[in-house]
Amino acid sequence: MKPHIKKQLAKHGYEVTGAQVEQEGQVTHLDATKLVPVHVGQDQPVYVPIPVALKFTTNKENEIENIEGEPDPKAVQAAHSFVKTLADNQNIDGLAGEHYPSATHQLEVNEQGQPVLRRKKFTAF
Amino acid sequence: MALTKTARKKSKTAAKNTQQRRSTPSKSKGIPVKGGKAARPGKHKRTAVSTIPVWEQDPGDGNSPNGGELTMASIPKPGTGPLATYISNPKNQPEAKTYPKGTDGFRYWNLCAALARGSQYWSVLLPNVSWEVGSKLPVNMDAGNDFNANYDRTGLNFYHGTAGNITVYSGESPDVINHEQGHAVLDSFKPQLWDAASIEVAAFHESFGDMSAILCALQVSSLRSSLLTETGGILYSSSKLSRLAEQLGWAIRQIRPDLVDRDCLRNAVNEFTYSDPDSLPTRGPASTLTSEPHSFSRVFTGAFFEGLAGMFKLQKKQDEASLLQVSQDMGKILTEGIRIASVVPSFFSQVAVSMIHYAQAQFANSGYDNALKSAFVRHGIISPASALSALASRGMEFMNATAKETATSSNGELPKLRMQIAEYGLGIDNIIVHSASEPRRLDVAGAAFAMGSLTAQSADEAAKSFFEDLIKRGRIKIIGAESGSKGMFPISRVNEPQTHETHTHELRKEGRDFVLRRVRVDCCLLC
Numbered sequence A: 001m002k003p004h005i006k007k008q009l010a011k012h013g014y015e016v017t018g019a020q021v022e023q024e025g026q027v028t029h030l031d032a033t034k035l036v037p038v039h040v041g042q043d044q045p046v047y048v049p050i051p052v053a054l055k056f057t058t059n060k061e062n063e064i065e066n067i068e069g070e071p072d073p074k075a076v077q078a079a080h081s082f083v084k085t086l087a088d089n090q091n092i093d094g095l096a097g098e099h100y101p102s103a104t105h106q107l108e109v110n111e112q113g114q115p116v117l118r119r120k121k122f123t124a125f
Numbered sequence B: 001m002a003l004t005k006t007a008r009k010k011s012k013t014a015a016k017n018t019q020q021r022r023s024t025p026s027k028s029k030g031i032p033v034k035g036g037k038a039a040r041p042g043k044h045k046r047t048a049v050s051t052i053p054v055w056e057q058d059p060g061d062g063n064s065p066n067g068g069e070l071t072m073a074s075i076p077k078p079g080t081g082p083l084a085t086y087i088s089n090p091k092n093q094p095e096a097k098t099y100p101k102g103t104d105g106f107r108y109w110n111l112c113a114a115l116a117r118g119s120q121y122w123s124v125l126l127p128n129v130s131w132e133v134g135s136k137l138p139v140n141m142d143a144g145n146d147f148n149a150n151y152d153r154t155g156l157n158f159y160h161g162t163a164g165n166i167t168v169y170s171g172e173s174p175d176v177i178n179h180e181q182g183h184a185v186l187d188s189f190k191p192q193l194w195d196a197a198s199i200e201v202a203a204f205h206e207s208f209g210d211m212s213a214i215l216c217a218l219q220v221s222s223l224r225s226s227l228l229t230e231t232g233g234i235l236y237s238s239s240k241l242s243r244l245a246e247q248l249g250w251a252i253r254q255i256r257p258d259l260v261d262r263d264c265l266r267n268a269v270n271e272f273t274y275s276d277p278d279s280l281p282t283r284g285p286a287s288t289l290t291s292e293p294h295s296f297s298r299v300f301t302g303a304f305f306e307g308l309a310g311m312f313k314l315q316k317k318q319d320e321a322s323l324l325q326v327s328q329d330m331g332k333i334l335t336e337g338i339r340i341a342s343v344v345p346s347f348f349s350q351v352a353v354s355m356i357h358y359a360q361a362q363f364a365n366s367g368y369d370n371a372l373k374s375a376f377v378r379h380g381i382i383s384p385a386s387a388l389s390a391l392a393s394r395g396m397e398f399m400n401a402t403a404k405e406t407a408t409s410s411n412g413e414l415p416k417l418r419m420q421i422a423e424y425g426l427g428i429d430n431i432i433v434h435s436a437s438e439p440r441r442l443d444v445a446g447a448a449f450a451m452g453s454l455t456a457q458s459a460d461e462a463a464k465s466f467f468e469d470l471i472k473r474g475r476i477k478i479i480g481a482e483s484g485s486k487g488m489f490p491i492s493r494v495n496e497p498q499t500h501e502t503h504t505h506e507l508r509k510e511g512r513d514f515v516l517r518r519v520r521v522d523c524c525l526l527c
Helices: A001-010 A071-090 B006-025 B104-125 B173-190 B197-219 B219-230 B248-256 B293-314 B318-341 B347-362 B368-378 B384-389 B460-471
Strands: A016-023 A027-038 A046-056 A064-068 A106-110 A115-119 B053-054 B064-067 B070-074 B084-091 B136-139 B149-151 B156-158 B161-162 B166-169 B417-419 B430-434 B476-479 B506-508 B513-518
Touching: A001 A016, A001 A046, A016 A046, A027 A071, A046 A071, A071 B197, A115 B064, B053 B104, B064 B248, B070 B104, B070 B219, B084 B104, B104 B173, B104 B197, B104 B318, B156 B173, B156 B318, B161 B248, B161 B417, B166 B248, B173 B197, B173 B318, B197 B293, B197 B318, B197 B347, B219 B318, B293 B347, B293 B368, B318 B347, B318 B368, B318 B513, B347 B368, B347 B384
Parallel strands: A046 A115, B084 B136, B136 B156, B430 B513, B476 B506
Antiparallel strands: A016 A027, A027 A046, A046 A064, A106 A115, B053 B070, B149 B156, B161 B166, B417 B430, B506 B513
């Protein structure tokens, strides 16, 4: 996947996750995640990556057109519940500026300045 | 006087032998171990140590931080073999020999042995799989002060903490070691679960850690033997196997008794049943089910353990060799079920149905599929209807209930309702039940979790719900059905008494209809 295509996808809120890219002429199919904003009582939302099957076309200038790839509404709902559970259990390091060293997740700011939820670890308790 | 050439040669040989004896570890003299022999004092031929004492599954026992059983294990070779692990901290490997309990040397080799046990078990089930981090998994024996342990995609990390006057090392418990190793194992063959924003997926990962601890513990021969004695062969009983991480649980209990079980960190024998995690509180005491992944994991772990017990009950010989075989069969069913399962929010049911499918196909005529179905249905992970049709979706599918309500009859019976039950595959399309449908006097309802009230059920919904609950709990017996009817699906209870019947209801043929009748009130809380 060419870097400038990845950058364009990132501006649309997509992260490329799959190694396999299928090409049908100008149409590209690949696995990606869409960053979905989830509010947890803060001014700025937390962005949660949710898997999607992405499809887009590119024009002669290699600019992306006609992106299709919206996450399953059930997965979006699950993400909201998941983030709330994490937040209530102090498991998001960096949320609202608070440092929780034992947290299972953390916020990483991407190139678009969005705080993206990433897992740090699994714990025994 | 100068030595002769022969004497010098003899002297050199004696010195060499002495040097070899000093560098070769001798057998332990003093540590009493189960299944091992202490070396006798006096003259004996020194031989290289090939086994060391290690914890069977945990240093603790029940509500005590001590009392765990020791067993003998082969000296492991860190950094070698499939799914290899190595100790990154401490960097220097202590000499491979027996150390007294409570020493760093003992903890080091106990950790290596537990890791080797897990690697040996999982690598057989997952050939050609390597760690997500690379060819060898680094393990930090003591990363600092905490009552916890973790896997963070760079390695495994264990900690220590002091409770009362006892320092507890999480890396000393094989239960905790194999739990964290289980996270790494699952990550190695289903890495897409790592970042999934789903309570159920996160909870499944935790359940897999506990399942890994249980299955690895079952590879220890002495544990299998003593377990059968402890439980009388009834595996679905609270035992040292089902009680996970007793010592760590004790330590946490000294500070926050409400956060863990009364005698362990978590118990695989539990009565938790599935609820939509959206409907659960996000946090709460260990006595309640919450959407916090460790708490919610207990639903799947409970079903898994009950399924394991059901599979063992099917064995012709109820001995430790059969228990070992069942543990290996279950590992295969579990890993293949996970591989096939789609990563969706309702992940529990996806894995459950995939496991049943795999058991049907690969262990045909073993009865394993029915044992698993029963366990998953009893814990609410799949509905009876979906268990029968092996559908992927979870949740009850209401059939249209044709209500033929009649006024209360002169003999005081409740109104009768005709209820469609074809979806349960009992070979019966509809039955007659006595519905709770007298006129409502008070407009009250139970509280919903988030806010407001629950919507009260209609009489036919309540009857259907009650009937399905009876099926899930294995409390219905069918009398008078045609012999050879297909689709009969008894949900068996693994701890069902063999000496007397305990079903509470019967479906009896009365005239042309099957009627649901209560036959007894049974207070068997252990069934």
